[in-house]
Amino acid sequence: MSTQKASRIGEEIWKTRIDKVNAELVTLTYGTIVAQLCQDYDSNYQEVNKQLDKMGYNIGMRLIEDFLAKSGVGRCANFRETADMIAKVGFKIFLNVAPTVTNWTSDNNQFSLIFDDNPLADFVELPDDGRAQDELWFSNILCGVLRGALEMVQMQIEAHFVSDVLRGDDTTEMRVSLVRYIEDEMPPEDD
Amino acid sequence: MLSYQSRAALDVLIPSTPCVLSPHSQLSKMSYYFTILSPTDTPIFNIAFGTSKGGGDGIARFRFPDTAQYMNQFIIHSSLDIVEEAQWTNGGMYLKHIDTYPPATAYISAFLTPSGARFLLLHQPPQLPSSGTSGSLGSSSLLGSSASTTRASSSSVAANPTSPQTEEAIRQFMNEIYESYVKTAMSPFYKQGMEIKSPVFRTRVTAAGKKWL
Numbered sequence: 576m577s578t579q580k581a582s583r584i585g586e587e588i589w590k591t592r593i594d595k596v597n598a599e600l601v602t603l604t605y606g607t608i609v610a611q612l613c614q615d616y617d618s619n620y621q622e623v624n625k626q627l628d629k630m631g632y633n634i635g636m637r638l639i640e641d642f643l644a645k646s647g648v649g650r651c652a653n654f655r656e657t658a659d660m661i662a663k664v665g666f667k668i669f670l671n672v673a674p675t676v677t678n679w680t681s682d683n684n685q686f687s688l689i690f691d692d693n694p695l696a697d698f699v700e701l702p703d704d705g706r707a708q709d710e711l712w713f714s715n716i717l718c719g720v721l722r723g724a725l726e727m728v729q730m731q732i733e734a735h736f737v738s739d740v741l742r743g744d745d746t747t748e749m750r751v752s753l754v755r756y757i758e759d760e761m762p763p764e765d766d
Numbered sequence: 767m768l769s770y771q772s773r774a775a776l777d778v779l780i781p782s783t784p785c786v787l788s789p790h791s792q793l794s795k796m797s798y799y800f801t802i803l804s805p806t807d808t809p810i811f812n813i814a815f816g817t818s819k820g821g822g823d824g825i826a827r828f829r830f831p832d833t834a835q836y837m838n839q840f841i842i843h844s845s846l847d848i849v850e851e852a853q854w855t856n857g858g859m860y861l862k863h864i865d866t867y868p869p870a871t872a873y874i875s876a877f878l879t880p881s882g883a884r885f886l887l888l889h890q891p892p893q894l895p896s897s898g899t900s901g902s903l904g905s906s907s908l909l910g911s912s913a914s915t916t917r918a919s920s921s922s923v924a925a926n927p928t929s930p931q932t933e934e935a936i937r938q939f940m941n942e943i944y945e946s947y948v949k950t951a952m953s954p955f956y957k958q959g960m961e962i963k964s965p966v967f968r969t970r971v972t973a974a975g976k977k978w979l
Contacts, residue, residue, distance in 0.1 A: 599952075602952075603952065603954070606953070606954025606955075607954055609954060610954040610955055613955075697952075698949055698950075698952035698953050698954075699953055699954060699955070700950070700953045700955060700956070700964050700966060701955065702955045703963055703964075703965075
């Protein structure tokens, strides 16, 4: 399935089958969660990143079912197709953004998502305590979402942000690497 | 908050230099002091800048020595009573020029946000050497004549602090800042009533000042 086809599918579902919600509601709710975590963990940003990832993981595990039901797409033939499906259908129908898939490694196991627009980060300016700019990944929940969702469809991945415009970088980039396809595991024998 | 009475105290603080107006090109170069007050009268943002239009260099040159810049804050705060009086008189958020402090030839314009924050802009024409100018005016007579004084030589909108053009320029300035302020206040890491430290906001205010004043 080509990138263009994935884009068309995403566009179509977004237009016809998705309930829309006010963007500020999402932005402010997510912003509040992150700000509260920063407060609760006493500005220990590593811990905040970890918590966001965990929250995302729990969301992803449920969201994949919704995604498959809404999109009706089948199994992806390879990891490249999976990447397009995530970027052009997944992000499109849930956040109405379509990040660019790029920077593939030669073994086709690692790629980057470049976000031109990140609705979670509207209005946000990171705290100027001299650390948040270097330590906090504001949108880290998205990494967890991908990890949780793909795990449910037999892909173990690792995802992390490598740059964020909030930190003053030129782009917002997430690196996604396939660790392995999870084989069906037999339950431990009870003999 | 300072009351009307404390104006007398302010008078003592200000060096009694006679302020003189003349149709000099320097007149168009105003100095501005912009401040945002939280609903509880805490200053949450301050910036000083000068006229950029008409060849201005954007640097504030107040009449007070550099060591007495706090005078701007005193004067701005002392106009809060008038802001409170004026705020219910019309439906608008922009109150235009609401107060003048003659000893320093300081003009105050105000803008209110619905949530109770106040944007106050102090503008002050530069001090001119009193020698060689015709018709020197004392500070007392200045106030009476300032509104009607025409300064044809100047093309800057800010030349006459109370002219409709100036009111309009300040309105545009205030509106632009209001937009930026709303965005800043929407940041999840900004708490209401906290000092605005955002460098982005400061840049935007500076840009608005360059654009309109």
